[in-house]
Amino acid sequence: MAELLFRVGRFCARRAWTVLITWMVVLGLSTTAYFVFGGALSSQVTIPGTATSQVIDQLAEKFPSASGGNGTVLFHTADGSAFTADQRTAIGALLKSVGDLDGVASATDPFITQQQLTEQTQQVQGGQQQIAAGREELERAQNAADALPEAQRKQLDAQRAQLDAQAAKLELSQQLLAMSSKIRMVSVDDTTALASVVFDEAQMNVTPETKDGVVDHVSAGVPAGVEAEFSNEITQSVPQILGVGEVAGLVVAAITLLVMLGALIAAALPLLTALVGVGVGVTASLALSGAVEMLSITPVLGVMLGLAVGIDYCLFILNRHRRQLLDGVELRESIALANGTSGNAVVFAGATVLVALLALNVTGIGFLGMMGTVGAICVAVAVVIAVTLTPALLSLLGLRILTRKARASIGQSPAGRVPATPMTTGRALLTAVAGLAVLIVLALPALSMRLGLPDGSSEAEDSTQYQAYQLIEEKFGAGVNGPLLVVAGLPAAVTDDDTLAEQARIGTAILGQDNVTAVAPIGQSSDNTLIAFQVVPAEGPNSETTEQLVRDLRELSPLDGDVTLGVAGSASGNIDISEQLSDALPVYLGVVLGLSLIILIFVFRSILVPLTATLGFVLSLFATFGGITAIFQWGWLGSVFGVHDPGPVLSFLPTILIGILFGLAMDYQLFLVSGMREAYAHGASARVAVRRGLHAGRTVVTAAAIIMIAVFGGFIFSHTTMIRSLGFGLAFGVLADAFLVRMLLIPAVMHLLGRSAWWIPRWLDRILPNVDVEGAALERSHPITHDSVGDTQQEPILTLR
Template identity: 30%
Template sequence: MLLWLLAAGAAFGLSASLGAKYSADYTAPGSDSKQAQQLLARDFPGLGGESISLVLTSDGSVTDAATRDRVKDLLARMAKVPHVSGIDDPYGPRGRVSADGRTALGQIHLDVAVAPDMPKADTQQLLDLARPVDGGVRVHLGGMTVQLAEQGAIGSEGIGIAAAAVILVITFGSVVAAGLPMLTALGGLAVSSALLPVLAAIMPVPDWSTSLAAMLGIGVGIDYALLLVTRFREWRAEGLEPEAATVAALDTAGRAVVVAGMTVVVSMLGLFAMGLSFMRGAAVSAILSVFIVIAASATLFPALLGYLGRHIERLRLPLPQRRAAQGESPVGAGWLRWSRLVERHRVLGALTGVVVLLALAAPFLGVRFGFPDAGNDPAGRSNRLAYDTVAAGFGPGSNGPLVLVAELAPGTPADATASLPTALKAVPGVTAVTPPVPGADGRSLLLTVVPDSGPQSSATKTLVRDLRDHVIPAAVGPGVRVHVGGATASAIDSTDNISQRIPLLVGGVVTVSMLLLLVAFRSLAVALKAAVMNLLSVGAAYGVVALVLEGGTAGRLIGIDSPTPLPAFVPVLTFAVLFGLSMDYEVFLVSRMREAWLRTGDNAESIVSGLAGTARVITAAAAIMVAVFAAFVPAPDLPIKVIGVGMGSAILIDATLVRLLLVPAVMHLLGRGNWWLPTWLDRRLPHLHVEGHTEFYQPAAAAEAPRSPTVVG
């Protein structure tokens, strides 16, 4: 306990002294848009910082003298707000006025490189100044900086912990028994959350990775300790003293916890195959959280049992007493009947499970990949109003202009790009091309191309490819390289890059996880079945996500009121997390089945007893996981909201339909083939003994065996 208090103090000390801000680069490495961004920062530094769109609209004209005077006064007050480095006057050469004269567009330039660096209080000051101007002129501010300021915070971590506490108390009926998993998880969360800013000083870490790490830390921390508490109570019910029951719980359930945790780590390591810096930052954050949770389960939990083990049934609620708490069989009669029912109807159970999973996955076939923009923000926010006003006044493409940066090689004549603006204006789908702006050294050129389609439109994606592959090469001479960048092009490149690498992630994670399960359970069928079942449950979760993103009734329940694209990194991230978490329940379930198989040699009885013995802990653990993930659904950040939906639905599907029906039904169909392993492979695989040494802890054996640490493990 003292060492854990010391670790927490050291973690907070390191965070205070070495912690850095979170950052992320969402561009695709080596992409055309990435090169455009680099050239823009090098040759046009005044345009490389963060900016806020300034949109003026009126029922009349925004160009009359009185309105101009009011806007001039507004811009003067906005210029005094901290971090505002300059403002492009909507009526000036860098501003735009719509053809009907009712809308004007300018830019507020900031001295911060990325939106999260802008203090929300300063952005809010700009929003307060942009209240209705006298004369009926409406002012809307838009951009990522405004979006972050308007999002606010929900406190999802606290909601998830509170929900988990309620479920634990109902499950155990004892405040002390419920408190052990909570204390273990909170201890691990305290250390891991304090170390994340330190990690941000070493490598780029996106700000939303804190929510991801908290999801995993709270969820798996409580789940692992829940399994350990359940096993501890079972050993106590069999007559073991608290210390012996603690050792027995760690030697059995503790081994399953370590293997389960390693499957999550292996899954998260698969994100390194994506080749994206922000994915690596998110992966390391999650891995750090899981490692600390495993350490807490193996050290903090037994330390807590040293104080509370004899009092684990204290502070009971006035709920019906469970048989395990009275020293009787820990296997509930209801779950035993369910296990027998699955055994009798194994074929029907297997077919039902597969059909339902495929039906749930079907909506994912129509999913639309892309990055959500201000058009997907809730109605009424300034960011959404600015987006809609610009689209109405200048066309939807004005919300996602393409930035073209031309670079001239040494010796190339300055007029080598002279025909480029004319060629761009002649391209179908282009509504406007700004006059070229030369760089400081005259060797680079900046143009802005406005499409006639919105940032999320497939027509815009086609236009970007046409410009790169045909229009630009034909319009410029040798020695000129033109890169198409901007937020829209960057989103297109990032989506394409991630899509190409998904097979590497899936193949790598599935293969390594299968190898880990093969070593743990010494069975080809168990490893292969687990991989297939997990892929099915992940696919079903993707279908649920696709359904809510359609923006219908299901979408409005979680705050998505219009069709919204799915960021490509979200299914990648959720695949890695969900595959690992699904393996957790597989390890919990199959380790008990293997334990019974080694003891009895009866396949059917081992499946029945293993399912009946773990069903309650799996359902309770799943309920906790679902509650933790569901607490992140109200989050204002869309990726976190969607990840919460995907993970919550996946755990619900996996822990009920898959683990309690499909897995046992298929294992009954496979018979003794569940535990087959070629002799030559059996000799070469290391022995993990994930099921532990249960024979040593049976009351009769425990009474006769010498108390020697060499007997265990």
């Protein structure tokens, strides 16, 4: 591979303009493909086959009117006064016109609905009074029944039976009204009203255009003195890819590069190649969205990875090339050598990230596999650009990537001082113990980690979703933000006369569960075999009590008479998704750890080095989980990271982090420990080799880690909750792994292990192929100026004035 990359680098350097134009054409083609073939992105996290999905499919088949997606529009008076008659009329007319929009099935008028509920209660009470009066009249007639003819006595018996039947029906109606009495469409103080918008399609199939149409239409038609807020189900859309925070992250990365490299042109080169790579990778991936379902956060993940690894991979090759230029190597020869050595390491490092990301497909969860695939595409593009476009640009820039002072000293730069003594064993032991203790403390919060999906409470405080969520909780109760849809499947169709009795019986059983505020029947299927209920929990959709309520309702099935219960709704769907992701997590972690051991055994020809590297990855991973739990679930430092309402950790975040952080951890392990191995192979003692390898790679790894932290950290301040937690997790994970594990814990452990760190059974050593990651064979065939212990043991000349 190293020889092939050497030739590729030499060709790209000679045909620089051809390579540059080719990549511009590729960028143009991928962008065109996106506009031609790209489709709508989904804002709903769904997994086919879950219990919630099965209920939705059942509703779509037998009760289509209840299977469409829905959202809530909340109207409230601006000054907190009661709605006026004109405002009520205007809102009703507005909602009627919303029902005529494309993609909308209906929109309920909350004032009419509330009035109907009031009238139903009054009718039942009036009917009960009439029955009571009729019973009194019958009682008086019964007292004189002995004096009446037989026919009149039979008529009285028939009237009594009729009254008893009506009384029983009214009793059932009264029971159902009592169950749903706490469900209101208009608040008690008459300042807030809830309107439900039902879409033609299922929630996951509602297009952003349909949602935007509802928001725009309502916002334009709200009467004077009234404001409208929209729930998450209506306002979820494609997140912004580059905002102020993301740009700030790129600025920090640029400053880091400038400080490292000392030349503006050299600092701009990694940014340029990374941006081209992101442009190609993300647009090519989005072109697939017309054929496959893709979550809206997926391209954001591609941007994160493309920028971070694109900058770092170019930096590794650029840094090697600059060092060789200072040693007096001819320009194009240096480019080819840098591509064959550092470029070879880049290809291997990228391959580990690719393997980890593509392995997300083994979880069997569609949207997660697609996220991994898109991330892998962006990383693959970054690798190809690093070993093709970077050499071309280096050729075009020539010696301008060095400062004037550095150009004047080409061929005269002294070799870096190589450490000749190891660290002390006491220091190594103290470092290992302290590093291990810090990682364990950081990981402790992960013991209480809960998984879930964000709701309106986790959105930005100035967003309409957050305002709607808070007003609903204040005026109607927290459970109204996440009502459950409970579907009762009957063994046989019920007659119209028995429907009320069955609704009351099933509703009573549901209401008897803990943490249920109200139950209301919302209809039945046309074949009378399915009855649907709206169930309002006592707390919000992400609360532990609501999760337990979903489980309790499912365990309640079957009821007497073989009535099966199914639960759907956003809260139920979130719970199902989180549980399935939790079940897939150990399997995926096992696959990744197995890959880690195999890959590192091939690279380092050792047993203990891969084992310590893998254990270090596990430690940094759980430390990352702990940090995420403390910030996003416990709310620590919430004001710093924009966490105003702590909640569960994003359900698919741990799985995504395993894949990405594994690849990045192996990158840092490679660039540090390969230097140790080379020093050991050149005759240095095992412990001296540890210090020399760390000395050789620490600066470039530090810079690479800072760049990644800056790029990922820029996404922490996104307005989208999912992106914030993903950005934090990646930034914190790189921080923990690069600085605590790779540059502190691993060198200390390697020192303590001594020569045993490089032990490998002879039979295994014989059968393992020689994976020349650093391109040592290439260096021997193309010799350049080195110091006595090898080029990778020198302190990289990163700041060249």
